[in-house]
Amino acid sequence: MSVNRLGKGLSALIRPKSEQKAQTSKKQSHSKPGVTEISIKEIRPNPNQPRRNFDELALNELAASIKEKGVLTPVTVRKVSDGYELVAGERRWRASKKCKKKTIPTYVISVKDDAEMMEMALIENIQREDLNPLEESEAYAVLNSKFEMSHEKIAISVGKKRVTISNSLRLLKLPPDIRKSLRLGHISAGHARAILQAKTGPGMHKIWQSIIKLELSVRGAEALVKSLTDISISKTKKIKKISLQVQALENNLIEILGTKVKLKPGKKGGSIEISYFSNDDLERILDLIKSIS
Numbered sequence: 065m066s067v068n069r070l071g072k073g074l075s076a077l078i079r080p081k082s083e084q085k086a087q088t089s090k091k092q093s094h095s096k097p098g099v100t101e102i103s104i105k106e107i108r109p110n111p112n113q114p115r116r117n118f119d120e121l122a123l124n125e126l127a128a129s130i131k132e133k134g135v136l137t138p139v140t141v142r143k144v145s146d147g148y149e150l151v152a153g154e155r156r157w158r159a160s161k162k163c164k165k166k167t168i169p170t171y172v173i174s175v176k177d178d179a180e181m182m183e184m185a186l187i188e189n190i191q192r193e194d195l196n197p198l199e200e201s202e203a204y205a206v207l208n209s210k211f212e213m214s215h216e217k218i219a220i221s222v223g224k225k226r227v228t229i230s231n232s233l234r235l236l237k238l239p240p241d242i243r244k245s246l247r248l249g250h251i252s253a254g255h256a257r258a259i260l261q262a263k264t265g266p267g268m269h270k271i272w273q274s275i276i277k278l279e280l281s282v283r284g285a286e287a288l289v290k291s292l293t294d295i296s297i298s299k300t301k302k303i304k305k306i307s308l309q310v311q312a313l314e315n316n317l318i319e320i321l322g323t324k325v326k327l328k329p330g331k332k333g334g335s336i337e338i339s340y341f342s343n344d345d346l347e348r349i350l351d352l353i354k355s356i357s
Contacts, residue, residue, distance in 0.1 A: 114199055114206075182207060197246060204233055238256060322352075
């Protein structure tokens with residue numbers, strides 16, 4: 065300790081309050097405004113988190129990055145009775161746990177209810193493009209059914225068109241195995257929309273299997289659906305035409321024989337069913353047939 069400093073008494077040893085405040089202010093200027101370091105143990109996941117899949121390899125890579133550089137983007141939480149609940153940033157929180165971090169930089173925000181919390185989590189994930197198409201659809205479905213939000217209101221909340229929300233929700237009509245394929249990224253949302261045009265379960269599976277086997281692009285899938293639809297329409301028209309011809313022949317035979325007549329066409333030939341209501345009626349019909357021949 066210098067002689068000069070000793071000569072100034074206690075005031076030289078204890079920094080004035082104004083100097084302490086200036087130093088504190090200087091330290092705070094290096095931290096982000098509104099960001100608090102919170103113990104990772106005090107934070108729990110959001111039960112309505114729209115993201116369902118957390119790739120283990122990607123989490124390990126993120127954990128390695130956090131260990132080296134720290135968490136660059138704070139997570140967002142809300143205060144609850146027994147700590148904090150994540151609104152956004154579950155991947156960063158999980159990765160921080162993996163690399164044994166004790167605390168994590170956090171924004172603490174005020175959320176009025178679970179519906180708003182899910183909206184915020186969904187918006188954050190959509191903005192970061194973190195959700196696969198099915199996770200997005202499932203999140204919209206929860207907002208629609210559990211929180212009674214219309215397609216229009218959901219669209220306004222997440223900044224998308226109403227038709228986009230409706231089309232996304234249609235993906236949930238896919239059979240379970242095709243939904244799984246979409247979740248895992250084997251097919252895209254464009255493929256899925258093409259598959260939905262098939263309407264029936266067997267039809268959807270036929271198109272899906274062709275997409276996987278032939279590695280079709282979305283345009284290829286749409287072309288396949290159109291060709292199958294055209295074939296189906298052609299067959300329907302053909303069947304309808306045959307049906308009208310059969311009906312006309314039945315009517316002619318009914319007029320000639322004076323009784324109920326049913327034609328049963330087959331692939332090769334067919335059969336005629338003639339009804340009679342008594343032995344006398346049968347003899348009358350037989351006489352008519354003899355007279356015609």
